[in-house]
Amino acid sequence: MRSLAYLNKFFFKYRWRLGVGILFVTISNFFGIVPAQLIRNALDQSEQMISYYHLLTGFEFAKQFRNELSFNLILFVALILLMALLKGFFMFLMRQTIIVVSRYIEFDLKNEIYDHYQKLDYTFYSGNRTGDLMNRISEDVSRVRMYVGPALMYTVNLIVMFVLIIGAMLRVNPMLTFFALLPLPLLSVIIYIVQEIINKKSERVQAKLSDLSTHVQESLSGIRVIKSFVREPENLNRFSVLSDSYKARSLELVRVNSLFVPTLLLLIGLSTIFTIYIGGLYVIDGTLTIGNIAEFIIYINMLMWPVASLGWVVSLVQRAAASQSRINEFLETKPEIVSGSLFPEPFKGRVEFIGVSYTYPHSGIEAVKDLNFTIQPGESLAITGKTGSGKSTIAALLVRQVDPTEGKVLIDGIDLKQLDLHKYREVLGYVPQDTFLFSDTIYNNIAFGRSVAGDVGITSKQVTEAADYASIHNNIEKFPAKYQTRVGERGITLSGGQKQRICIARALVRDPSVLIFDDCLSAVDTETEDRILRNLNIVMKNKSVLIIGHRISSVMNAHKIIVLHQGAVAESGDHNSLLAEGGMYANLFKIQAMSNLRSGGQSDYL
Template identity: 55%
Template structure:
């Protein structure tokens, strides 16, 4: 139960739901126990009056006794009916408080988990797959809800009913009560051992379910690749194997439960037999009446459902504990990137790297080594280099998606770590190498970075990104719904919509992470001309592979193996005759060979 202590704050928050719920549980069970006593009196009435009725055989008074007898039974029957109706009414109130409370807790938990996910750093998402994250926020939360709702409700109901029934039993006859409850210690021992097995198997099931969810989510996301390589039969086979693992884990749990429930019912049946046997002897001795035996049988039958529910409740608690443990693992994680405490302020766009080194913590790859450079406000700076040279890492560090391993990054004479992170990122326009568009309208995708925006601003951003003419060709224009990850658009259109999303923010710093690769030369030139106008006196950083894209930059940084090996303008670097000049000549030769 230690993992479920996390939920105590919710119980305190919704205490005015729990307290009335417990009150309704107690009242409903009182109205559930009283009918047994009424039935006992009715049974005694029958056994006693049948003999009197037989003695008046042939007399006129026999009809009067019959009428009294009938009215009495009718009265007892009506009384039992009214008591059960009242019990049903308070059971309704009980569910309306406790079950509704569980839904509120489920809502709060999902919001808390999602909010915490948003706070965690980019490295967290590199280490964990999407399917597992989704499973913890949905399936695991649902299992916890079953604990805070039905499990707690039935546990309280069972506890209260046990106390009331045991009190009623001992108030009638101590000996008979002891024999009726004799199988209960055996039940407690069985529950103790079965609980451990259920807990272990529940954890295995949740882990397997997470693997299955991750597999499905990844395959659906990459369905285009699967179909291109005709791997449908293979993925179907792998899915069947993963499903088989989940089925085996679930079947193993079902086998434990299948043995558990009949065992409990057997023990309840044994209590009934003991009641009749021992009670019969007590009646012969005159210690109790036959009605008391009927009363005890009703008590035992009343305990049958709660006892059977005890096994189900035990399963719910163990599953919830396993799920809450998985949820706590992530909720207890602290963000690796902590926002600085400085007040929000406008940035100018001066960037300085001082002896910056960075190693990816998950892979151990040394991405940057003692990098030093400075970007002045309003400069257009380009970064070029071979694949894996550290270009995208520079962009991630400027965005503070990661913190540097050594050295420091200075923004406007202030350490980056001291800046208010949310305010800082709000003033940056970032176009990633891997374009991601949401399953929403084109308009909402462009306006994603702003809370309020008008149609004119969206259209202006689309024009500056050279995608306006493509959008207006669609039937619904800017209201066109995009498929998952923007699959409705071509690669170049997706990139330009992503560029429009960055430009509409009118950022102080704009970072293009090799996002013009799918754009033709003429469109690229149009975007860069618009960029020069929009980003006047603002800092622009362009990461690219094509030298034709960056030759007009104020400064070009050439990266190789995580180090800056050359720095200067296009003409200066050509005159040096180094790595940049070699890349330039290779690209010229490649263009010539393609044109032939």
């Protein structure tokens, strides 16, 4: 329960609205119980007047007396109607305040969580599943909202109603009050138990539903693979199995749910029977009137919902507490990558790795070992090596997605850890290995590289220029909608090479001082690759470039080449010196040149 204390700051923020809301609850309840008293009066008065009326039969003014009696009744009806209207009006205001506050708090909490998500680093995201992260901001927050809204409102409502109604009941007759209220605690306990069962069952239903939707989502995104491997029947089978177990769980839930209302009615019925029987005895004794019994029955019916909601509220609060503690745990996670405050003016872009090693915390794999190299402004460094040799890890270290386990990375002589991260990343142009595009137009995807909070400071000329350098401009011009073509989710409507080149344009449009290409030419033919690399010589003049690639053609023209093997530098030098060395690089060169010849393609290397 302590986890919910976190929300107190929000209650404080909206204290005035909440205070007014509580006032409305009280007023609305007041108008709720007045009709019960009006009905008692109406009944008692009518009973008396009707007995007088019988005495008057045969007299002149009997008819007039009768008219007065019906007028009196109509007056009561009008008053009761008015009370109901007033109660409804204040109930509306109560929801407008308390429930609206709960929505505000939900909004604040979601923003806080989202903001925190953006602060957390790469390591956090490697260790958490997207589904869980989504749940925290949707499912967990809605459960917490049930506590700040409905649970709070019903609790206040319950307290106010209890004080008002039981006060009124005790004034009439304490003994009858005792018997009428006897079944109510039992009602609360039963509702709580039933609610707990319902919660457990609906959690199971939820889990089954999430299995089902995961399956559907995965099969839809992998539909091409499923079709080409003719796996539709198995896929449908799996869907039916999941769907069946979802149905079974749902039916279980329905069965418990259907017990709920009958139980409620049974206990209310018991209360009513007690009231009528014991109240009847008092009426015979002459200590109570028939109107009192009617009044009591109305009170009991009014108490029914709040008492029933007590069990419900307790379980709401428990669920909210569990959700809030999950949220707190996550909000307390501190990002490991914290920005420094230094920044070199002017920024030159000299990159230096000094004895850098890095071990991934989740897998314990030492991805790079004791790296030492420098990239001077105006220089390009290429890194090649087998898959898994640690190339992308070097890029991750350079953009400071991760910090070195040992050694340090210096930028213009300053330790990267002390650099103002925001400013530093502004001068970086990074093309990651897994091309990611947003489901937006091509134009916006490229402009994303430059636009600061919207579209400030970017012209369409800059976008087309960047696209031209990335050798994709002509391609885009051939699309029917040109730059306004939408790329679909993650860029699904584009070919691999087109996606890579748009990502390159997105990095180039920033006019970066340090450019990082992580294997982003792998899906581009060698001719286009050559054109892009030559363009780089123009745009990246006097700037630092790091190119990662598998193909010799991607790396051969760089000023310096490093061959990585199991995280360590195996060879380094320029193209010619590495060929002369006759090691891994020369070997790779031979293999790639041969395979090019065999496939009948023109060799770029021979």
